[in-house]
Amino acid sequence: MNNKKKIAVAIGIMCMLLTSAILIQLTTIKEATKVVGTTYAAQQLKDEVLRWKDSYENLYEELEKARIDLELTRQEATTENERGKELEEELSKANKLLGLTEVTGTGVIITLSDNNEITTKDSELELNPSNLIVHDGDIRGIVNELNNAGAEAISINGQRVVGTTAITCSGTVITINGVKLNSPFEIKAIGSPENLFIARPGGYIEYIQNRGVNVDIKKSNEVVVPKYSGTMTTPKYMKTVK
């Protein structure tokens, strides 16, 4: 009898725990959906975003196919001609320089990440948490320094740096080529590994390291920089001066 009571109490406590766990979860889910907006309008907006994302992705796939098709057609049309071959080569070289192809070579890989545990060298810096996170200006500074060291191709978390690339911050994320990216940031650069190893006194790497940001830099014989994933259209405003 006594034993049964004990068991009943144990089961009772278990049930209570279970119920509270379920309740906690229900509230969590409710809050999660609340962020989306319980209104019909917000739901519709979300659906619309998803629809446009889908259509964009499908269209981009089609575009990739068309690019390949154009290349083949072009080759076919000019294969018999010396001048044609020459131009063809010039075009593919230009496209490579524009960042429209994936490239591989020697270089460095730099990883920057927000410092979530406070371990700055200078205790005064600890007081400002902004010092411990990676900012858009940091990425610009490092890209500028890599270019100065002769980088031939650079990407950040898969986003190729091309002529029109802007690096900005939007709230807690960094936007590059219109794509939102989060810490950690992996910056890949192709060039002379010795020159690109920019962890030097007075350099940007040293500056952000001292600020408390986590930095890792390593040389590599095989850095793969992806191609530009955006679109390149005929410019609207500039014309070549002949």
Add this chain to the structure above:
Amino acid sequence: MNKSKIVVAITIGLMSFMMIYIMMVQINIVNEYDGEEIEIMREAELKTTLAAYKEKYEEANNELIDTKAKIEEYKKDEKTEEDAIKLLEEEVEEANMLLGKTDVKGQGIIITLDNGEEEGIELTSISTEDLVELINELKLAGAEAISINEKRIIATSDIAEVGYSAIRLINNERTTAPYIIKAIGDIKYLQSALNIKGGYVDSALAYGHKIKIETQENMTIEKYKKDITMDYVKK
């Protein structure tokens, strides 16, 4: 007695299992909270994301139409070899223009940026960060071509300073303030991007720099004068 113990044990076991399962589901939900997730975006964020996708869609669509038109051109029946060569030449020319290897002209803005003075003494001089930030803002506003003191800014351009020198190296060529920055693009966008609250004009003035922005209906930006090469790229 023994039987009921087993039943109790099984019941408790099942309950624990359920609890762990529920906890894991919950942890998963929490883990899915990511900056990119559309599911958890707020209304304002959704609106900007929507606008961004619409713009990307339109750009991709433009390139697709362009690409298809080019394919058509190459495939035309009556096309001679000369026509194909001409088409190819046009494509090469456009690629070179995008690379910055040609002089270009068009509408845009001219920014004059100079170090501020007080009683004849120069205040904080314009840093490389200033120039890098300004170029970044111009790119964000859709600038198609940019130059600083006639040095064309291309994808691999850099701006460097040495010690406390007033000399800046742009594309490894010496230059110094005042900086005349030219940008070709939509005048409206370029102007408003710089003049927006917290934009470059604000920060330049806060640092005590002198800044002036003019618009031009037709100006020329010179080409990048050196060779662009990829010597370390294997494939």
